[in-house]
Amino acid sequence: MAAVTQTATGVDVDTDAVVIRASLVDSDRFAVIYDRYAAMLYRYAYQRVGPEIADDVVAEAFLAAFRGRASYDLDRQDARPWLFGILTREMATHRRREQARYRAMARSAHDIVQDGPADQVAARVAAGAARGPLAAALAGLAPGDRDVLLLVAWGQLSYDEVADALNIPQGTVGSRLNRARRKVRQALGDDHGGTR
């Protein structure tokens, strides 16, 4: 039974690099990359630029990835950092809009209605209280710093992966992240310090 299961799920176990390489001659194969990462990229774009343009930036990012697939470094098995890098560049054209969105959230933070299971509500109230200051802090970050911070916090990328995605040295990732976190902590009143 185990063997059967393995066979059944083994159909699509090619690494991203293998799929992208195959898509050079059979472009339909690139659909696999979409299906693997669409949800992840959509969530991230939705969080940053909002529902109105998340669709656009995700579609454009995948098409840009498709068009640029010949330049994909085949030594990288995992395409996630590459895709997040492309998505980041697509979203950069909406920077003002993203900033305006955070500012609007900072103003309307007190309107949030909390509803749901008690423990979740408690967590959300804590986050909700932080919402205004956080949104204001994000609006005030330098674009490069915000990219690094959110790729880590929302995109769940490691430092190495962020360096890869943004094509910047790891040291730069570290310094941008430190600077961004310092501002976030200041916004939160400095009582959320330290490491997690």
Add this chain to the structure above:
Amino acid sequence: MRSDLSVLEEFGASLAPAQDQPPAEVRHRVMNGMRLPVRRQRLLSRLSGVRLAWRIGAPAVAAAAVTAALVAGQLSDIAGGKPAPPGGAARAGAVPQAPPPGAEQVLLLAAQHAAASPAMDAGPNQFLFIDSVEVESRFDRKGGGTTVSGPLRTRTWLSVDGTRDGLVIQDGGSPARTHLDGCTNGRQAQTIDRPESTPEVACTPEPAYRPGRVPTDAARLLAYVYAVAAAEPTWVSIGPGPDGLPRGYVRLSADQRAFVEIAEILYKNHLPAVQEAAFRAAGRIAGVQVRRNVTDAAGRVGVAVTRTEAGAREELVFDATSYRYLGHNIIGAEFDPRGATVVRSPNSDKGTAQIRLGPNPKPGEVIYESALLRIAIVDKAGLRP
């Protein structure tokens, strides 16, 4: 105490969409955008950055997938003779006479012929009509075999000033029509076959019968083709590995790329002054050779100026008496990748890649041929003179 990052994560979670997947339209849009454009790569505009993009899937699979066996009899039938075997040029000097002209001389004579050709009257809103015949070998990915299409009669209408929409009609089982988006007000669709569904990008008009950005001075044209070559490097796959995908790529030299670019200019701009400059410029590219008894796609035998690299011999074919330009052939040639630098992927944001799906072409096999029958000026795309 919770860290700033976990508070930020919670904030992020509160902004996340209710549904996991993006709307179905997004997938549809991406899949539609990924559809391959139709072939006719040579008429795709020079758009920095986007070419690799589209071409790698398309001509890669169409024109460049090209590589493989010509059904030998097919061309011979219309050619009335076999294509010159490899090394055939060496045997040409059997008849005692003055030494035959070298490559540079052939090109000089061709330039003189072009210079002596009267320019036609052409208004900016008219079209250049090009009547030609094409032979192309294609590899069928699904079936695994190579077929040769053609010779197919091909009629092309190109905007005289480059700003109006052109058209290509190629005969076949059912005639294939390809719309060519003109460069109107500096904007042009990114693909040639779906102008309505792909974004427009900035462009510079490419006139078919006026001086445009292609210089009419040989030295400047030469500099131009090398600039194009540098900006748009070309990689060629070195043949399939066990999985049927390219084992790697080699980069064409700047000289080869410049030579290919000249063949493209000859196809796209027929102004005598441009053609003259192109022939003179080709004569200054290192490594050009002369080859006799070369047959074009229409079966005419002439003399060719060739340049060979990465398993393909590019041939500019001329009438051996008048030195009128007859057409362009791409023929399989010996390819030894051992001396070349092979990379696994082209790994560049720009340029083009040619992927050979089947085995590398054998020496002498036709990859692509295009023979020019005649040109004329007409008022509308689709109108025959």
